[in-house]
Amino acid sequence: MGWWIGCNTLAGKRYRRRVFTAMSLYLVILFLCLKLVKTVPMHGWLLYVVALLPAVPVIAVLASLGRYLQEETDEYLRMLATRSLIVASGALLLTIVVNDFLRVIAHGTPLSPFVCFGVFFTAFGIAQMVQDVVSRGGNDE
Amino acid sequence: MNNQLKALRAELGWSQQLLAEKLEVSRQSVNAIETGRYDPSLPLAFKIARLFGKTIEEVFIEDVSDGE
Numbered sequence: 001m002g003w004w005i006g007c008n009t010l011a012g013k014r015y016r017r018r019v020f021t022a023m024s025l026y027l028v029i030l031f032l033c034l035k036l037v038k039t040v041p042m043h044g045w046l047l048y049v050v051a052l053l054p055a056v057p058v059i060a061v062l063a064s065l066g067r068y069l070q071e072e073t074d075e076y077l078r079m080l081a082t083r084s085l086i087v088a089s090g091a092l093l094l095t096i097v098v099n100d101f102l103r104v105i106a107h108g109t110p111l112s113p114f115v116c117f118g119v120f121f122t123a124f125g126i127a128q129m130v131q132d133v134v135s136r137g138g139n140d141e
Numbered sequence: 142m143n144n145q146l147k148a149l150r151a152e153l154g155w156s157q158q159l160l161a162e163k164l165e166v167s168r169q170s171v172n173a174i175e176t177g178r179y180d181p182s183l184p185l186a187f188k189i190a191r192l193f194g195k196t197i198e199e200v201f202i203e204d205v206s207d208g209e
Contacts, residue, residue: 008167073165075182077169077170135172
């Protein structure tokens with residue numbers, strides 16, 4: 001859902017192309033890394049490198065967001081994307097804080113892997129879609 | 142802040158899309174400005190005023206109830 005930037009500006013199109021490329025690479029790298037770890041016995045720094053490889057395209061997705069904000073010349077659309085990032089950051093922090101309190105006070109379990117990433121991009125996508133629907137409304141008389 | 146954008150656009154028979162193209166912004170931006178959901182930056186406000194051959198004060202009217 002995090003790929004959602006619905007505008008058809010040049011910056012928006014470039015953003016979607018970059019994110020699509022990064023997510024495609026992510027799936028390929030993740031598949032290869034999991035296969036490699038299962039078939040080749042690994043330990044030490046090599047295992048760390050293989051474990052961190054799938055994070056590279058994820059970093060590229062975050063960098064794409066930053067580049068979009070730099071390249072978008074439409075100030076209103078830039079504001080909408082910034083607002084969505086704030087919503088996503090809030091949702092992420094809220095998730096972490098709630099889980100921290102549950103762990104410290106109620107001996108709850110830590111969050112499963114990749115939950116934070118999912119929460120951030122789901123919140124970002126929902127915020128973008130809601131704002132997109134609202135901003136597309138209105139009469140053109 | 143209130144504005145005369147919709148009225149000025151209607152006078153010329155322009156659609157939101159056409160105005161957006163002339164301003165090099167999205168139609169959502171024009172719609173948001175017209176409906177008062179977004180106040181444009183000073184450069185964009187100047188661009189809008191210049192396009193209609195008006196001053197900024199003739200296009201954008203300060204809403205005194207907005208406070209200081």
